[in-house]
Amino acid sequence: MALIELENITAGYNRDHPAIENVDLSVEKNDFVAIIGPNGGGKTTLLKVVLGLLVPYAGTVRVFGEEPAHSRKNIGYVPQVIPSRTFPVSVLDVVLMGRLGSSGLFRRYSDEDRSIAIENLEKLGVFHLAKKRMDQLSGGQKQRVLIARALAGEPELLLLDEPVASVDTETQHSFYNLLSRLNNRMAVVLVTHDVGAVSSHVKSIACINRNLVSHGETISEEDVVRAYGCPFELITHGVPHRVIGAREDSKHG
Amino acid sequence: MVDMFSYTFMQNAFILTVLASIACGVVGSLITVNRMSAFTGSIAHASFGGLGLAYLTGVHPLIGATVFAVGSALGIGAISGRNKLGSDTAMAALWATGMAAGLVFIKLSGTYSSDLMSWLFGSLMTVSRIDIILTGALDLGILGSVILLYKEFLGISYDLEFSRIQGVPVLFIRGLFLIMAALTTIVLMKVTGLIMVIALLTIPAAIAEKFSSSLRKMMILASILSLLFSIAGLFLAWWLDLPSGPVIILVSSIVYFSVLALRGKTD
Numbered sequence: 001m002a003l004i005e006l007e008n009i010t011a012g013y014n015r016d017h018p019a020i021e022n023v024d025l026s027v028e029k030n031d032f033v034a035i036i037g038p039n040g041g042g043k044t045t046l047l048k049v050v051l052g053l054l055v056p057y058a059g060t061v062r063v064f065g066e067e068p069a070h071s072r073k074n075i076g077y078v079p080q081v082i083p084s085r086t087f088p089v090s091v092l093d094v095v096l097m098g099r100l101g102s103s104g105l106f107r108r109y110s111d112e113d114r115s116i117a118i119e120n121l122e123k124l125g126v127f128h129l130a131k132k133r134m135d136q137l138s139g140g141q142k143q144r145v146l147i148a149r150a151l152a153g154e155p156e157l158l159l160l161d162e163p164v165a166s167v168d169t170e171t172q173h174s175f176y177n178l179l180s181r182l183n184n185r186m187a188v189v190l191v192t193h194d195v196g197a198v199s200s201h202v203k204s205i206a207c208i209n210r211n212l213v214s215h216g217e218t219i220s221e222e223d224v225v226r227a228y229g230c231p232f233e234l235i236t237h238g239v240p241h242r243v244i245g246a247r248e249d250s251k252h253g
Numbered sequence: 254m255v256d257m258f259s260y261t262f263m264q265n266a267f268i269l270t271v272l273a274s275i276a277c278g279v280v281g282s283l284i285t286v287n288r289m290s291a292f293t294g295s296i297a298h299a300s301f302g303g304l305g306l307a308y309l310t311g312v313h314p315l316i317g318a319t320v321f322a323v324g325s326a327l328g329i330g331a332i333s334g335r336n337k338l339g340s341d342t343a344m345a346a347l348w349a350t351g352m353a354a355g356l357v358f359i360k361l362s363g364t365y366s367s368d369l370m371s372w373l374f375g376s377l378m379t380v381s382r383i384d385i386i387l388t389g390a391l392d393l394g395i396l397g398s399v400i401l402l403y404k405e406f407l408g409i410s411y412d413l414e415f416s417r418i419q420g421v422p423v424l425f426i427r428g429l430f431l432i433m434a435a436l437t438t439i440v441l442m443k444v445t446g447l448i449m450v451i452a453l454l455t456i457p458a459a460i461a462e463k464f465s466s467s468l469r470k471m472m473i474l475a476s477i478l479s480l481l482f483s484i485a486g487l488f489l490a491w492w493l494d495l496p497s498g499p500v501i502i503l504v505s506s507i508v509y510f511s512v513l514a515l516r517g518k519t520d
Contacts, residue, residue, distance in 0.1 A: 073420055088471045090466055101421075
């Protein structure tokens with residue numbers, strides 16, 4: 001069973017001008033996929049459909065074989081870091097939010113919730129920041145805390161929105177190492193507009209620009225370049241990508 | 254000055270101030286971290302329409318104001334769930350419409366303007382037993398909700414989408430918050446009047462935010478600050494023979510701008 005299965009999805013905020021059109025995507029158990037595309041290309045819309053926050057106009061979505069609203073708890077969602085955000089909340093309290101789903105209403109977090117949160121802070125090397133206010137952290141530290149929060153929910157798939165937008169190039173390297181390690185235990189999907197930031201650690205790349213993402217059959221790299229305007233150097237820098245198939249009806253490129 | 258508490262109306266004013274500060278600090282903190290101060294101003298002014306209608310139809314003004322405040326809070330909440338920009342416009346429109354409707358209704362009802370002044374600028378000197386009981390009940394409701402659902406209030410305030418994905422009943426928690434905000438606005442009208450409610454809800458919370466490591470501590474500190482400002486304002490107003498609502502707001506804003514200036518220097 002695919003963890004995520006999108007078939008012929010059309011979705012957006014205006015039925016006449018959908019943000020994504022006829023999109024297919026499937027993510028399997030051990031995948032490490034980077035979904036790249038320009039701003040306004042429909043990446044956020046795609047994420048919202050997968051998370052069940054937006055109901056598509058057409059097509060079917062299956063997450064762990066079910067409606068996304070039922071099964072999205074198994075997705076560890078890591079939103080984009082908003083650098084200037086101020087909020088009086090400690091790092092530990094942010095990570096504990098990953099236990100909201102397991103803990104239930106009208107109850108305090110249990111000792112188990114706390115030990116899972118602390119364990120994940122340690123795993124990500126940010127335990128020493130546990131008592132700090134979230135808005136005093138650097139971009140890279142915030143990123144790690146948000147991943148720890150996602151992991152605290154014990155997900156089977158990690159879904160990251162623009163994860164490298166707020167970290168410098170040096171931090172990016174160790175960040176991708178971290179994701180590859182996590183990929184030993186779960187599928188990892190990341191979405192980014194920054195093609196330069198996609199590392200060789202990812203196993204496959206999908207491009208989205210309104211009507212893209214196909215998946216499955218392997219096609220030639222040139223086809224992808226032509227079809228979606230993916231930057232050539234990305235495809236050719238020697239990474240053993242499982243390159244993702246293109247739809248014939250694409251008008252881009 | 255020493256014997257100001259020998260008057261029953263001063264005792265009542267003092268008790269109401271203490272009770273209102275609790276609601277003010279807790280709800281004001283939630284409003285501030287959710288960046289919703291314009292929302293507060295809007296529902297306060299919208300409730301003026303309800304006041305006018307109540308005077309016209311002979312219903313108790315408090316009921317008219319409460320129905321309008323809760324209704325407009327939930328209305329804005331429904332719009333902002335779908336469209337952030339649309340809700341900004343809706344809040345501005347509601348702000349003015351509430352005032353306009355209220356003024357027309359009041360003119361038609363032939364109410365004396367002195368009654369109006371107390372709703373617009375506060376009337377701590379005319380606090381009744383009912384006011385105290387209602388405010389106490391609201392405190393219990395707010396404290397109960399925030400204690401039982403603290404992690405959910407924190408979750409939806411910090412990251413609404415993440416909380417929804419986690420299965421938090423976002424609509425319910427947010428609805429509860431909007432109703433608490435509307436009722437607190439009504440209660441605080443007694444203290445500062447509807448025109449200045451926005452200041453009392455946001456100033457103590459904004460100061461507390463700078464010195465708190467958690468939302469819980471922010472709520473407690475904002476309640477304490479709100480209490481200090483209100484009591485100080487009440488004493489000063491008595492001493493200087495000035496209206497208490499505006500003096501409370503002036504005390505709050507002087508402290509707020511001083512904190513801003515001092516923090517600006519050290520940063």
